Amino acid sequence: MLVLIIRTTILYLVIVVALRLMGKRQISELQPSELVTTLLISNIVSLPIENTDIPLLAGILPILLIICFEVFLSFFSLKSRGFRKLVTGSPxxxxxxxxxxxxxxxxxxxxxxxxxxxxxxxxxxxxxxxxxxxxxxxxxxxxxxxxxxTPVNNKDMQLQGSDDSPDIVLVSDGKMLYHNMQEIGVSSDFILEKAGASNCRVEDIFLLTCDDHRNIKLVKKEQVK
CATH class of the missing domain: 3.30.240.20 (bsu07140 like domains)
Incomplete structure (x- = not known):
């Protein structure tokens, strides 16, 4: 049983890394070659998990080889319009x-x-x-x-205004997201100040968002009854 758990964990990590190399896409957005790659990987990885007599390397090597094929296809698709049309088709x-x-x-x-x-x-x-x-x-x-x-927009109505930045999540489930804080240039003191103004601690915040104009939205955690 321990061997099965270890083999499954290793294969899982290999697949996560492999799919990460393919980039972020939803299933509905996959190109034909990417869909084939995903289906092949799912079939190959099931064999070493179901049959422990199959060497683990026999499952990992084909996965890496398929990912290499996909990376090469993507590379040549970028370099050649004709090859890209052959692989992905045309609108x-x-x-x-x-x-x-x-x-x-x-x-x-x-x-x-x-x-x-x-x-x-x-x-x-x-x-x-x-x-x-x-x-x-x-x-x-x-x-x-x-x-x-076509819906009427501000340009059609000749309305003056400025572009608004999206809300950035600064606190999620009681934890500060330092990367996001750095992105819009706010410090921990800013978070503590906003938490204090709402009579709560950072740990009590379910969600806190902020935009470039320092407009915030704070949602407290619901009290467990």
């Missing part, structure tokens, strides 16, 4: 100037129901509201709505 326009490109739907083996579902996921419920729709190489759909249904 496909399925709605052009408001008209469905039926031939492209057939090429993608995509039904009208699939198309309408993707549009609804983009909060578009009427086909006539779409000017362009493009299926990207990762399978996601990008939609350009017609001008008449």
């Amino acid at each position: 496909v326009v399925v709605i052009r100037e408001g008209k469905i490109v039926q031939q492209e739907l057939k090429t993608l083996r995509m039904t009208v129901e699939d198309l309408m579902e993707e549009l609804r996921l983009k909060d578009i419920f009427k086909l006539e509201d779409v000017y362009y729709a493009i299926v990207e190489t990762n399978g996601q759909m990008s939609v350009l709505p017609r001008y008449c249904v």
Whole structure:
């Protein structure tokens, strides 16, 4: 049993490192080669775990080899447009100037129901509201709505203002996040001051966020009854 635990732990760490080298993507955002890599790794790693007679190295080496293939594919894709097109494909326009490109739907083996579902996921419920729709190489759909249904923004209304920075988490579950504090230039004294102003300790803070203008939002931990 101890051997199985050790083997599983080692393989788990190898997979974490391997996937970290591939970069951060959700399953729905994987390119075909990345999806194949993920599936192969999941199958290979199960063999040494299920059968302890298989040497651990026999599971680790194929994983490292597959990751090397993926890294090389990514490298050559960056260097060669033709190779990138061969490996990942090209975006496909399925709605052009408001008209469905039926031939492209057939090429993608995509039904009208699939198309309408993707549009609804983009909060578009009427086909006539779409000017362009493009299926990207990762399978996601990008939609350009017609001008008449495009939401009005501040630029359209000629409103003056400035860009706001996102809120940065400075305290999470009672712990200061020093890297984030350094990023926006605040010290521990700033956190302690805000905690004191809210009559609580840092340990009592569930969440504290701050932006570049020093606007904060503090949420205290709920009392356990």
